[in-house]
Amino acid sequence: xxxxxxxxxxxxxxxxxxxLVLGFAFGLLLSTQGLxxxxxxxxxxxxxxxxLQFAAVGFFAxxxxxxxxxxxxxxxxxxxxxxxxxxxxxxxDTGWRKPYLIHALTDETYALLTTIKPAEGLDEKWFAxxxxxxxxxxxxxxxxxxxxxxxxxxxxxxxxxxxxxALFIVLAMEQYKTRRQILPYVIGAxxxxxxxxxxxxxxxxxxxxxxxxxxxxxxRSRVEAGGxxxx
Amino acid sequence: xxxxxxxxxxxxxxxxxxxxxxAAAFLFFPSGKTPGVIRFIEIYFPPVILTILIFYSLKDTDxxxxxxxxxxxxxxxxxVGLHLIFKNYLVSIFGGTVGYxxxxxxxxx
Numbered sequence: 001x002x003x004x005x006x007x008x009x010x011x012x013x014x015x016x017x018x019x020l021v022l023g024f025a026f027g028l029l030l031s032t033q034g035l036x037x038x039x040x041x042x043x044x045x046x047x048x049x050x051x052l053q054f055a056a057v058g059f060f061a062x063x064x065x066x067x068x069x070x071x072x073x074x075x076x077x078x079x080x081x082x083x084x085x086x087x088x089x090x091x092x093d094t095g096w097r098k099p100y101l102i103h104a105l106t107d108e109t110y111a112l113l114t115t116i117k118p119a120e121g122l123d124e125k126w127f128a129x130x131x132x133x134x135x136x137x138x139x140x141x142x143x144x145x146x147x148x149x150x151x152x153x154x155x156x157x158x159x160x161x162x163x164x165x166a167l168f169i170v171l172a173m174e175q176y177k178t179r180r181q182i183l184p185y186v187i188g189a190x191x192x193x194x195x196x197x198x199x200x201x202x203x204x205x206x207x208x209x210x211x212x213x214x215x216x217x218x219x220r221s222r223v224e225a226g227g228x229x230x231x
Numbered sequence: 232x233x234x235x236x237x238x239x240x241x242x243x244x245x246x247x248x249x250x251x252x253x254a255a256a257f258l259f260f261p262s263g264k265t266p267g268v269i270r271f272i273e274i275y276f277p278p279v280i281l282t283i284l285i286f287y288s289l290k291d292t293d294x295x296x297x298x299x300x301x302x303x304x305x306x307x308x309x310x311v312g313l314h315l316i317f318k319n320y321l322v323s324i325f326g327g328t329v330g331y332x333x334x335x336x337x338x339x340x
């Protein structure tokens with residue numbers, strides 16, 4: 001076994017809990033449309049996007065047209081276009097792994113890949129690949145289990161989704177250690193607050209990203225002057 | 232269109248469009264060489280997006296009625312506190328989540 005695997009496994013554990021539970025919830029929801037575990041498996045393998053898959057259950061129920069689905073998908077996940085920008089260099093020499101690394105680029109995987117550096121001597125390409133695959137496998141496993149459980153059982157999972165909030169908090173704190181400046185966090189917080197107060201919560205993400213980009217460029221010289229790491 | 236054909240097409244549409252959003256940056260900058268503007272985003276954007284994701288994951292918090300978002304605030308505080316003390320992200324995430332679940336499921340109050 002490559003030594004990157006246990007390292008990636010360790011790094012992926014915080015996502016394990018969140019993905020199993022959210023995936024489970026998705027599978028459960030899908031089963032209410034009379035769709036079995038095979039559909040949950042297929043969707044989680046080929047789509048692999050949390051919010052979108054939940055929305056998909058609604059599309060199916062309402063028989064929403066394909067063009068509308070395409071447009072909705074674009075709006076729900078357009079934020080991911082910005083994620084790639086932070087990973088151009090990291091993914092540059094990943095060879096055959098690259099198409100898969102792109103496919104598996106969820107919020108959580110993006111957050112881990114931009115924060116955690118594998119230990120000295122480990123190959124970053126393999127680390128990123130294993131980490132992406134592990135997270136993906138948790139999501140697929142959760143959704144299949146959820147679909148299998150159907151409505152047969154009731155689990156009190158209220159509050160478990162907070163594990164994803166906690167993951168983002170911890171990663172934000174870790175990133176502060178590598179670049180000791182507070183301004184990007186302030187920009188993120190202000191953009192989010194303004195977006196939450198002015199648009200519906202389903203549009204909040206893309207609006208905050210656009211607002212924060214505007215603020216970042218308006219304050220570019222101050223952001224760059226505060227950064228310790230070289231370009 | 233039969234039910235199965237509709238479902239398969241819908242899933243294919245979502246998979247393709249979703250993949251394109253993830254691939255967009257790599258399609259526009261295939262060499263990985265980027266203008267300064269993009270490099271600026273590359274380097275300084277991750278902490279911004281993490282902060283936004285924290286707010287996003289808490290976006291459905293209800294500040295209008297009891298407990299006025301205090302559970303979320305307590306969960307965030309607990310996670311930050313644990314991380315400052317133990318510096319171990321499994322402890323922080325697990326502790327913060329269990330603490331938050333205890334509050335929302337009424338194990339305590």
